Amino acid sequence: QQPVQSPQAVILREGEDAVINCSSSKALYSVHWYRQKHGEAPIFLMILLKGGEQKGHDKISASFNEKKQQSSLYLTASQLSYSGTYFCGAQVSGGYQKVTFGTGTKLQVIP
């Protein structure tokens, strides 16, 4: 079953912060975040593993709440380059289990 992402879409002004949530109906083993710009292939942002710490690079970070079966992606001081659709992928168990992606959150940063 697909994880549920919220919000579905968000518009930000440069410099504003945003949070994208990803919720699963099943216990999560790992969460994967990707960003896809219009007309381009999705690119990897980060993977969070069960029991792992909050991750991040530059002004984009993410957390993984095992109890809530949820992950959140934090975009701080957004830049125009952050615009795109963000997908979370959920893996419900380890090993070679498939990664199931959500329907995406479309984020637009305007000047």
Place this chain on the structure above:
Amino acid sequence: KAGVTQTPRYLIKTRGQQVTLSCSPISGHRSVSWYQQTPGQGLQFLFEYFSETQRNKGNFPGRFSGRQFSNSRSEMNVSTLELGDSALYLCASSLERAQETQYFGPGTRLLVL
């Protein structure tokens, strides 16, 4: 290193026809996954191949099939095309398994008329 390549990039077919899409993974990557992307549905997992064997399968009808060759290149085939098969088909490769970082190709955009 060259990235993931997919051919063809665009394809127009009519209902009832069949189509074969090709994916060449990054050199050294042995896991290849296929996804269907449509507006509002996100990335729908089709299947994953590793060492010429299908390791995972999504919830798609049997009309969707794939295979992987000894050089890790992969193909997917859709038989008896339906209008609803119109989508962007993305291929992603990773070193050993899809649970690692996946590198996506540019996709093949299929239009079924």
